[in-house]
Amino acid sequence: xxxxxxxxxxxxxxxxxxxxTSEELLAMGANIDALVAGGHISDKSxxxxxxxxxxxxxxxxAN
Amino acid sequence: xxxxxxxxxxxxxxxxxxSDHISNITIDTKDDIVETTGFGxxxxxxRVAGLADNSVTxxxxxxxxxANVEATIxxxxxxxxxxxVQPTSSSVSTTNPTYTFTAxxxxxxxxxxxxxxxxxxxxxxxxxGAITKATA
Numbered sequence: 001x002x003x004x005x006x007x008x009x010x011x012x013x014x015x016x017x018x019x020x021t022s023e024e025l026l027a028m029g030a031n032i033d034a035l036v037a038g039g040h041i042s043d044k045s046x047x048x049x050x051x052x053x054x055x056x057x058x059x060x061x062a063n
Numbered sequence: 064x065x066x067x068x069x070x071x072x073x074x075x076x077x078x079x080x081x082s083d084h085i086s087n088i089t090i091d092t093k094d095d096i097v098e099t100t101g102f103g104x105x106x107x108x109x110r111v112a113g114l115a116d117n118s119v120t121x122x123x124x125x126x127x128x129x130a131n132v133e134a135t136i137x138x139x140x141x142x143x144x145x146x147x148v149q150p151t152s153s154s155v156s157t158t159n160p161t162y163t164f165t166a167x168x169x170x171x172x173x174x175x176x177x178x179x180x181x182x183x184x185x186x187x188x189x190x191x192g193a194i195t196k197a198t199a
Contacts, residue, residue: 011147034139035077
């Protein structure tokens with residue numbers, strides 16, 4: 001499984017935005033679930049949802 | 064070999080570099096003392112080293128930003144994690160060894176501080192297994 005590095009704090013020879021595999025992470029002794037929860041990597045097949053935009057609302061007094 | 068003032072120690076927890084948010088680190092190594100004094104030892108007791116019981120103490124400066132202190136440590140509570148410590152962030156050498164070990168994240172302080180002070184977290188985690196020192 002592949003992940004995208006989403007922070008600049010991961011101690012590996014890769015940069016933010018690069019791809020890293022679960023095999024590489026396990027070789028580093030990393031707890032993958034904790035890295036995902038901490039925002040250091042994201043699952044490429046299930047990326048974090050984009051920030052939702054504010055719901056459109058009818059201007060005041062439209063009714 | 065020069066004396067060293069710690070200004071650039073490198074601390075990696077679960078492969079995440081948190082050095083800039085840590086102000087104090089202590090790796091404690093301690094062996095149990097097992098007495099081996101037998102009959103006939105009239106002058107003094109004799110002893111050998113038993114099992115090692117190591118721990119690491121860290122003082123964090125709390126940060127709730129994404130991919131920072133709280134986000135990194137909170138998911139690790141109750142589990143073991145790999146920690147790597149170096150006196151400086153330079154490459155590994157005989158004068159800048161790495162100490163690698165597995166610690167049990169047995170305590171955490173999500174919020175600690177008083178009015179007007181820095182939010183911090185001070186923890187002592189037991190080390191599970193041996194500490195590995197590498198110089199290359």
